[in-house]
Amino acid sequence: MSIHSQAKKITTHVLREMKEKGEKIAMLTAYDFSMAGILDRAGIDILLVGDSASNVMAGHETTLPVTLDQMIYHAQSVVRAVEKALVVVDLPFGSYQGNSTKALASAIAIMKESGAHAVKMEGGAEIKESVIRILSAGIPVMGHLGLTPQSIYKFGTYAVRAKEEEEAEKLKAEALLLENLGCFCIVLEKIPAKLGEEVSKSLKIPTIGIGAGSGTDGQVLVMHDMLGISTDFHPRFLRRYHNLSEEIDKAVKQYIIDVRSGDFPNEKEQY
Numbered sequence: 001m002s003i004h005s006q007a008k009k010i011t012t013h014v015l016r017e018m019k020e021k022g023e024k025i026a027m028l029t030a031y032d033f034s035m036a037g038i039l040d041r042a043g044i045d046i047l048l049v050g051d052s053a054s055n056v057m058a059g060h061e062t063t064l065p066v067t068l069d070q071m072i073y074h075a076q077s078v079v080r081a082v083e084k085a086l087v088v089v090d091l092p093f094g095s096y097q098g099n100s101t102k103a104l105a106s107a108i109a110i111m112k113e114s115g116a117h118a119v120k121m122e123g124g125a126e127i128k129e130s131v132i133r134i135l136s137a138g139i140p141v142m143g144h145l146g147l148t149p150q151s152i153y154k155f156g157t158y159a160v161r162a163k164e165e166e167e168a169e170k171l172k173a174e175a176l177l178l179e180n181l182g183c184f185c186i187v188l189e190k191i192p193a194k195l196g197e198e199v200s201k202s203l204k205i206p207t208i209g210i211g212a213g214s215g216t217d218g219q220v221l222v223m224h225d226m227l228g229i230s231t232d233f234h235p236r237f238l239r240r241y242h243n244l245s246e247e248i249d250k251a252v253k254q255y256i257i258d259v260r261s262g263d264f265p266n267e268k269e270q271y
């Protein structure tokens with residue numbers, strides 16, 4: 001029996017065991033009660049209340065505008081639906097950078113007000129103090145290296161990160177730093193597959209890749225992208241498992257026809 005099916009709840013400890021046994025970890029984003037319930041019942045290991053809510057829920061171009069209160073609202077909705085998955089919540093832009101006291105307050109607000117199980121933070125050495133402080137309060141931290149979307153204006157591009165030796169070496173060192181600080185897991189976003197595998201092999205904690213190749217310990221996708229709800233995002237790493245936007249379009253068009261023609265509601269659909 002797999003470790004996932006043996007576990008009653010997915011914890012940071014279970015994830016570590018999954019890595020040790022070579023069992024891949026499946027993670028998706030979720031932002032609302034109904035979808036989170038479907039994903040949890042389907043057997044997902046980790047639900048990430050990502051700051052991608054800024055894009056897919058609120059329609060912003062970047063992840064920067066989403067606020068701490070909005071993240072807490074999404075996290076509360078997800079937590080209410082979940083029975084087994086580990087729920088991780090992104091600390092949004094501006095809630096932790098450059099101020100470890102504020103970082104701890106933000107992480108505590110998320111944990112206390114939403115009931116989530118862990119927080120995720122983007123960055124390496126520059127967020128060390130914040131990571132230490134949050135961990136000291138007993139809050140599990142998931143790291144995030146490579147293409148970190150909260151720094152998009154610094155990068156100036158969504159292109160693959162760490163292709164050059166210098167940035168790759170920095171990423172390897174920062175992954176080790178995050179592990180040594182006590183992070184339970186690290187997301188590796190949009191880096192060469194070879195580097196993703198090398199970093200994953202060098203760490204005891206699991207890595208979760210998004211555009212980081214098949215050598216990471218697990219994979220994450222934004223739920224709207226993998227289900228084909230969003231249609232205008234086509235990075236190479238994205239596999240679409242469904243075309244939900246087309247299905248919804250068909251259903252809504254049929255509904256409109258039925259209402260206009262008087263076919264809906266029929267006799268059985270009324271009191």
Ligand code: KIV
Pocket residue numbers: 029048049050051052053090187210220221222
């Ligand atoms: O916010 C998000 O959805 C993320 C994933 C892309 C890892 O951080």
